[in-house]
Each structure stands twice: as structure tokens, then as C-alpha cells.
Amino acid sequence: MNTAAALPAFFQAPQPLPVLYSFRRCPYAMRARLAIAASGLRCIVREVVLRSKPADLVAASSKATVPVLVLPGGRVIEQSLEIMLWALSLNDPHDWLAANRETRTAMQALIGSNDGNFKQHLDRYKYPNRYQHEHTDDEQAFAKAHRADAGSWLRELQSRLNRHPWLLGDAASLADMAILPFVRQFAHTDLAWFNAQPWPHLKAWLLDWESGPLFQQVMEKYPPWQPGDPDIALGLSTGPATGLKF
Numbered sequence: 001m002n003t004a005a006a007l008p009a010f011f012q013a014p015q016p017l018p019v020l021y022s023f024r025r026c027p028y029a030m031r032a033r034l035a036i037a038a039s040g041l042r043c044i045v046r047e048v049v050l051r052s053k054p055a056d057l058v059a060a061s062s063k064a065t066v067p068v069l070v071l072p073g074g075r076v077i078e079q080s081l082e083i084m085l086w087a088l089s090l091n092d093p094h095d096w097l098a099a100n101r102e103t104r105t106a107m108q109a110l111i112g113s114n115d116g117n118f119k120q121h122l123d124r125y126k127y128p129n130r131y132q133h134e135h136t137d138d139e140q141a142f143a144k145a146h147r148a149d150a151g152s153w154l155r156e157l158q159s160r161l162n163r164h165p166w167l168l169g170d171a172a173s174l175a176d177m178a179i180l181p182f183v184r185q186f187a188h189t190d191l192a193w194f195n196a197q198p199w200p201h202l203k204a205w206l207l208d209w210e211s212g213p214l215f216q217q218v219m220e221k222y223p224p225w226q227p228g229d230p231d232i233a234l235g236l237s238t239g240p241a242t243g244l245k246f
């Protein structure tokens with residue numbers, strides 16, 4: 001008799017879980033946590049302090065940006081988008097990956113623009129002091145110029161959201177979840193300014209998501225991880241994401 005198979009699942013040895021190195025406010029890490037939570041997969045989350053990266057993270061991924069996902073077999077996934085695709089290819093209850101090929105191509109293009117052009121302007125708007133070599137003296141003017149450049153992308157999103165509730169139609173997709181954390185970062189750089197813009201659908205899209213259960217689940221606060229700390233499962237205290245609106 002195969003004893004292991006005869007035992008109820010509860011008594012069988014637990015499977016090791018993937019380990020996600022994350023930073024709560026990082027939009028890349030946020031999108032990875034969103035996909036993992038939505039897929040219903042479990043993983044151990046290790047909150048990283050970026051100015052003092054744990055040796056285990058650097059050993060797993062020499063570039064040591066977050067997020068990094070270390071799978072039980074030793075495979076390391078170092079890019080946020082790849083982590084999203086990994087999780088959703090295992091389980092995609094909300095059809096974020098979209099069966100339709102045209103939608104998939106459109107998703108890729110949108111995410112590419114976000115991660116490329118928009119992210120460059122966002123960084124310069126939010127952290128102008130990191131780009132002193134790109135401007136001479138007026139840091140405020142530099143930041144505002146990049147805010148204006150980023151605005152053309154946000155108007156494009158607003159116009160899409162004016163036509164349907166999500167970026168690519170009536171249902172949320174990978175594109176929404178990959179892009180929302182970056183729009184959130186932009187909005188919170190100067191919320192009063194953002195709220196004064198004539199972008200009602202963009203603002204509603206962001207606000208709905210920020211007040212939804214999936215966002216709450218992935219924004220749970222964890223203490224910075226140190227070797228020897230007990231494992232913390234992602235979103236455990238707020239329960240599994242299965243069946244949620246997004």
C-alpha cells in the first residue's frame with residue numbers, strides 16, 4: 001500500500017513554497033504580488049530593505065532588484081512580468097492572460113509603453129534629485145516637464161477607460177494589473193495635482209482597485225526579513241484571492 005497516498009492531505013508533508021523577495025511600495029513587486037495572489041498560489045514573502053539587501057537575495061539574483069521569485073527547485077525568476085506570467089500560467093481564474101491573441105498583443109504593447117517611456121518620465125517626476133546630470137539648476141521645472149510628458153500617456157489610458165471599464169475591454173487583464181501600480185505611484189507623487197486633472201475614468205479605475213480586496217491583500221505590511229525569521233505566507237491573514245472581483 002502507498003502510505004503517503006493513503007494519508008489525508010492534511011497529514012502529508014507540506015510542499016516547500018516559492019520565496020518572493022519583495023518591497024511593499026515597489027510597483028514591480030506589487031504587480032508580482034497581485035498575480036500571485038490572484039492565481040491563488042501560496043508563496044513565502046520576504047520584505048527587503050533596498051539599501052541593505054539580504055545576502056540570500058543577492059546570492060539568488062546578482063542584480064538583486066525586487067521582485068525576485070525563487071522556486072523550490074532552485075529556478076530564479078528575476079523580472080516582475082515573468083513572475084506574473086509564471087503565476088498566471090499555473091492558474092488564471094480571472095482570465096487576466098486573455099485567451100484572445102489580439103488582446104494579448106495589445107496587452108504587451110501597453111505594458112511595453114508603461115515600462116518604457118512612462119516609467120522614465122515617472123522616475124524623473126518623482127525623483128528629480130536622482131537626475132541632476134540631466135538638468136542644470138531648476139529641479140522643480142525638470143520634474144514638472146516630466147510630469148507633463150507622462151500626462152500624455154495618462155490621457156491615452158483615460159481615453160481607453162472612457163470607452164470601457166478596463167484598459168482592454170469589459171474585463172480586467174494582465175495589462176491593468178501590470179500598469180495600475182505605476183499609475184498609483186504617479187498619482188501619489190502629488191495627489192492634489194492628480195485629483196485636479198480632467199481624468200475621471202482614470203481616477204475611478206485607480207480608486208476602485210485601491211479600495212478592492214486584492215489590493216488590500218497584497219499591500220499587507222510585513223517586517224523586513226532577516227535570516228532565521230519564521231516564514232510569512234503572502235496575504236495569509238486576509239485569506240485567498242480566489243473569487244475576488246479582480
Ligand SMILES: N[C@@H](CCC(=O)N[C@@H](CS)C(=O)NCC(=O)O)C(=O)O
Nearest residue numbers: 026027028065066067078079080081
Ligand atoms: N525590470 C525589473 C525592475 C525591478 C526594479 O527596478 N525594482 C526596484 C524597486 S521598485 C529595485 O529593486 N531597485 C533596487 C536597486 O536597483 O538596487 C522588474 O521588472 O522586476
